[in-house]
Amino acid sequence: MDMTKLLEDVDRLARDAGKAIMAVYRREFNVEEKDDKSPLTEADKAAHEIIVNGLNALPMGIPVLSEEDIDAFPVPDAEGRYWLVDPLDGTKEFIKRNDEFTVNIALIEQGKPVLGVVVAPALGTAYLAAEGLGAVKVEKDGTRHTLQVAGRPDATTPWRVVGSRSHPSPDLADWLNKLGEHEMLPMGSSLKLCVIAEGKADVYPRLGPTCLWDTGAAQAVVEQAGGRVETLEGEPLGYAVPSETLNPHFVVWGNG
Numbered sequence: 001m002d003m004t005k006l007l008e009d010v011d012r013l014a015r016d017a018g019k020a021i022m023a024v025y026r027r028e029f030n031v032e033e034k035d036d037k038s039p040l041t042e043a044d045k046a047a048h049e050i051i052v053n054g055l056n057a058l059p060m061g062i063p064v065l066s067e068e069d070i071d072a073f074p075v076p077d078a079e080g081r082y083w084l085v086d087p088l089d090g091t092k093e094f095i096k097r098n099d100e101f102t103v104n105i106a107l108i109e110q111g112k113p114v115l116g117v118v119v120a121p122a123l124g125t126a127y128l129a130a131e132g133l134g135a136v137k138v139e140k141d142g143t144r145h146t147l148q149v150a151g152r153p154d155a156t157t158p159w160r161v162v163g164s165r166s167h168p169s170p171d172l173a174d175w176l177n178k179l180g181e182h183e184m185l186p187m188g189s190s191l192k193l194c195v196i197a198e199g200k201a202d203v204y205p206r207l208g209p210t211c212l213w214d215t216g217a218a219q220a221v222v223e224q225a226g227g228r229v230e231t232l233e234g235e236p237l238g239y240a241v242p243s244e245t246l247n248p249h250f251v252v253w254g255n256g
């Protein structure tokens, strides 16, 4: 596979989905409730259609798992590959209109995210990563920066902790007490992992539920920037079984 070409194709698809999302964002829209009580908008559905059709049109014929179509789980191909898509992550942020929502596309191979694209359409930014290519942020004006996580803060500097705006967790307070002196940066969606990759925060503890599609693409960005996304047992967060959609609790570390 030509990873550079694949990353360009996936970036284009995520940006097309982002344009469809922004067309809805700029006008009135309806909010439905899914079976699991989470919100769903026309924007989630429009982005899903664009991405799934686009991925299916690529020559490799890699199966797709998208948050908005979990009636049938894909069987990974002979190389253990599948696409993992969250067409609109941070739907609550989208509804609140605070701009902190993302389009997420990951390529999983043998249970590992080997390519990831996270586009934040309202912010105009994108994060792109692939094995062997590293991770970059593309700014609104098109400038590109190579991403590198921050080192561990020295003993006198408080930890910069990023956390969910919409899904606080009861275990977090205990975990933060053990961490020591820190400052909190609230943030919606997979942008939490991306700010770790950028070196703007040091750690993101997620001690509450998330699904595979919430983390796959941004995990590729963090890992290619030198960081880690680990279960509480210290194993990399894995994606081997598409039908096991719930992630365990995890911590994203930016200290390499």
Ligand SMILES: Nc1ncnc2c1ncn2[C@@H]1O[C@H](COP(=O)(O)O)[C@@H](OP(=O)(O)O)[C@H]1O
Pocket (backbone or CB within 6 Å): 038, 067, 086, 088, 089, 090, 091, 092, 163, 164, 165, 166, 167, 187, 188, 189, 190, 209, 210, 211, 214
């Ligand atoms: N009870 C639950 N079970 C599974 N996933 C949950 C959940 N509560 C929140 N999430 C996940 O957390 C994501 C949002 O996290 P955050 O608040 O940190 O941005 C949601 O993404 P979506 O917005 O794509 O549905 C959703 O997938």
Ligand SMILES: [Mg+2]
Pocket (backbone or CB within 6 Å): 086, 088, 089, 090, 213, 214
């Ligand atoms: Mg999501």
